[in-house]
Amino acid sequence: MHRRECYHDIADSPYHEVIKLHLIKDISIPAIMPEYKLIYFDAKGRAELIRWIFAYGKIPYTDERININDWPAIKPTIYSNKVPVLMIDGTPYNESLAIARYFAKKVGLVPEDELLALRVDAGVDTIADKHLEGRPIIRAPISNEEKTKRFREELFPNVLKPFLVDINKQLEGKDWLVGDKVTWLDLHCASFFDNHKVKIPYLLDDFPNVDKHMKRVKELPGIKEWIAKRPFTFI
Template identity: 50%
Template sequence: MPEYKLIYFNVRGRAEITRWIFEYSGIPYTDERIEKDDWPERKKDIKGGKLPVLMVDGKMLPQSLAIARYVAKEAGLVPEDALQAAYCDALADTAFELLPEWYKFKTSEKSEEEKKKEFEEVLYPKFLEPIMSRLDKRLQEKEWFVSDKVSPRNFHVSDRYFQVTARH
């Protein structure tokens, strides 16, 4: 098995799904977390200048979803059926669509009161609720989102949902 090192910031963000897959499957890996102050210096060594990256035997793989798909495949978590696998990808892409709006909200300089109002009047009803309720409805019908076993996208949606609900 290759030697894996996942490099990201000390937050869940775009790396958490891969951490969950590693933990669930028991594949050994190093979880390197870069502190914000160290990033400008470390960025020079990261091709493309963005995190996460996965070092696979010292070679760098960028892009969080490509990383998650690769590790999920190595862990045997991706359905063999191409269509089922594509449903997994569709679910992951849907969950990822939440990120830009969420990030804009999280990093905005507005006061806590303004943010609460924005969350209640815009972010939740326009972006989060439509996706969450669609996903909730699907989970009422079956145990897992795709196929009959744990798939990486179940982790993914759980993590996105957790990130949102944990903060509100």
Template identity: 40%
Template sequence: MPSYKLIYFNLEGRGEILRYLFSYSNIEFEDRRLEFADWPALKPSIPYGQLPVVEIDGVIFNQSLAIGRYLAKKAGLIGKNDLDEIRVDAIIDTIDDFFSKFPWMDTDKAKKEFMDKSGIQLLAYLEKTLGNNSWFVGDSVTWADFYWDTCADCFENYLPGFAKDYPKLLALQERVKAIPAIASWIKKRPKKTQ
């Protein structure tokens, strides 16, 4: 069985989807959490100088969504057929486009303005996509549901109540967090620094 090491900062961010996938799959992994002060010394040895990365049997792989797809396939979380898989990928990429543009390091006012301007479109799209279903794609959980939950938690940390007008999306988060392996991970995960 391969050995896995996730290297990321001591926060949820882009690493949390990978932690969810490892936990859901019951794959043991080393969760190496860096403090920001330690990053400059490690950065030159990391592909493209970006985190998170996952080391599999000593080989480093970068890009959280590429790693996520690999883990999701192993876990059977990509949908039941090719069309499901493209739907899952489209939802994840849509959420990630927004996540990447979010002004994380800007003022609270800028964050709120960005969410008010661009977030409404994303949230309305996701709420409509979910419709009256329990999950985004098909009749079972996929990693798109996990990705929404981990990203929504990040947004919530910066803008409490950002999705309060979207009850279906909030209920989806509750369903994800109620999955036994995810609930167990959330209960035992270390406290984040941000």
């Protein structure tokens, strides 16, 4: 004869420790959101892409902005002595594109297909190269009016215009630069040209595909709200 023992309380069972372990495994413990703080100048620059990704993914963070006049005193206290720096629960991380790529993966802006992801990375690096070509003007000890003049007379015809010709062709008949979904390359491209339009209002007049693409990205939920409330900056 087999005897079945019934227990009305887990504690009464000789197997109560095993049962407790299984119950604990089944309990879903909510993850604690890390605390993020982005440190950069009061500018768009190399931090704006990260801000757009945060906005798109609805990731809360502290947007800490440094007054450029305070930078000499603050610089020695900053990890690697350069910005942007992202603090994650008090631990610093640097390099803007590494930070952007990390969060782009988290919010679904990196393609699952590795070859598409490779094309996205290549496009991101190309834009970074164009950004570097404008850095001498940005860092020049001249007024914003003089910088604007140089952007229009030097950077636009020699760097931005040829690049825009290529991007405009890539976007022919397409909503997004790579694949059929928005990626962080689209955010990087739109943010890059949006920033330059401050200095060159006619930047996209001859490039309708790029213009439509930029407007499409700026209308994405989260990004639209961020653009509406962000502080205006020349750079």
